[in-house]
Amino acid sequence: VLSPAFQNAKALLPLVLGKSIEGEIWVRDLAKMPHLLIAGSTGSGKSVAINVLIASLLFKHLPTSLRLLLIDPKMVELTPYEGIPHLVRPVVTSPEEAAGVLQGAVAHMERRYRLLSGVGARNLEQYNAKMEREGGETLPYLIIVVDELADLMMTAPKEVESAILRLAQMSRATGMHLILATQRPSVDILTSLIKVNIPARLAFAVSSGFDSRTILDTQGAEKLIGQGDALFYQPGLTKPVRLQVPYLSEEEVGRLAGFLRGQSYEDRFAEAYGQDFEPPKGPEGTGPGEVDFSDPLLKKAAEIVVEEGYGSVSRLQRRLSIGHARAGKLMDALEAMGIVGPSKGSKPREVLITKDQLKDFFG
Structure with a gap:
């Protein structure tokens, strides 16, 4: 090269x-x-x-x-x-x-x-x-x-x-x-x-x-x-x-x-189109619009968005090595809990709490 x-x-x-x-x-x-x-x-x-x-x-x-x-x-x-x-x-x-x-x-x-x-x-x-x-x-x-x-x-x-x-x-x-x-x-x-x-x-x-x-x-x-x-x-x-x-x-x-993993980008493409690349889900699990609070990665997802100062589905994907659909459901749960603000299209979500306030949610 x-x-x-x-x-x-x-x-x-x-x-x-x-x-x-x-x-x-x-x-x-x-x-x-x-x-x-x-x-x-x-x-x-x-x-x-x-x-x-x-x-x-x-x-x-x-x-x-x-x-x-x-x-x-x-x-x-x-x-x-x-x-x-x-x-x-x-x-x-x-x-x-x-x-x-x-x-x-x-x-x-x-x-x-x-x-x-x-x-x-x-x-x-x-x-x-x-x-x-x-x-x-x-x-x-x-x-x-x-x-x-x-x-x-x-x-x-x-x-x-x-x-x-x-x-x-x-x-x-x-x-x-x-x-x-x-x-x-x-x-x-x-x-x-x-x-x-x-x-x-x-x-x-x-x-x-x-x-x-x-x-x-x-x-x-x-x-x-x-x-x-x-x-x-x-x-x-x-x-x-x-x-x-x-x-x-x-x-x-x-x-x-390793070098590329250390780079940070505002990932508008994955926010807008990431769902296209998820395989169709079977009857099990939560359906569209349902919030799942049982995901074992929920606490880790909350820590990530508070640490980084913004909420991004694609960032959760990369940090947690999960698919777009699961990352999206985690973000919906964080919104329902009042940890992040509502979706703004392809822009990152606003984080509504501080690191100290995380303890109120997860102990």
Whole structure:
């Protein structure tokens, strides 16, 4: 990311892909791909590459201009990013929950289309330019990263494939983009419909020529030597290009995430749209409009808002590592108790008590 190729890139969503055999550093724009499919067996470097791609975006964008929706059923690769302000919700680790979250992302995409058409904008760039001129709220890019796709396709294949197809076909104009990764590039995971709609591919070492054809539509990936050795293809290239993907250690990922967790932003996006990314709830629990005073995190939530001097649903999300719906119910309970004031749209709520007065509520 310190290379001139990355620093001087005019790409809206620059991704550092690696270095070619000729020594050229390849930086490509996710906005033009507009989605990316990644496959490779264990030890091939696929997981490191995902961290490199995420880091590329985090180095270039503040949370005000880019948000991430991370889905990690393996509970290993993406969980280090938990709590960074770029997340629209905590990292999704349940395959069952992921299908609902992806369907929520489709609903959010449709909501974005309504916002764009309301001002006569054809894409996110036009919409944001208009909002900046008129003093309105801009929308960030939204990157949806899934690792591992196979776990989702085995749990809820119809729902997951349907949501991915809708997003792949329609989300580009709204500034939403997919990065999908799998260790199993089989035809039941990378279906023909998914492949047709996600033409950009990054293939790492796989076990057979058949797997290589599944991901790249040609052989070659079975001959890669692992440890970040990859073949990249997107429309416009005559054939896949061999690249060495850079190495990013777990320690470096941890330092980056730790630095970002220490940054504070007024999170208007999550306040306004965070509910879109919550999976639908079953019959149990409190319904809409009901206040729940039994949540064991209620006292901690009260301490957080008093400590910070304002009430923010998205801040509770990050500090407590919970979903938007639960954070919203905690805020409703705090309002009912008289600890915070009423909602002011996307603005933080006023805190009505002091630290000493907290004892009157919780002893």
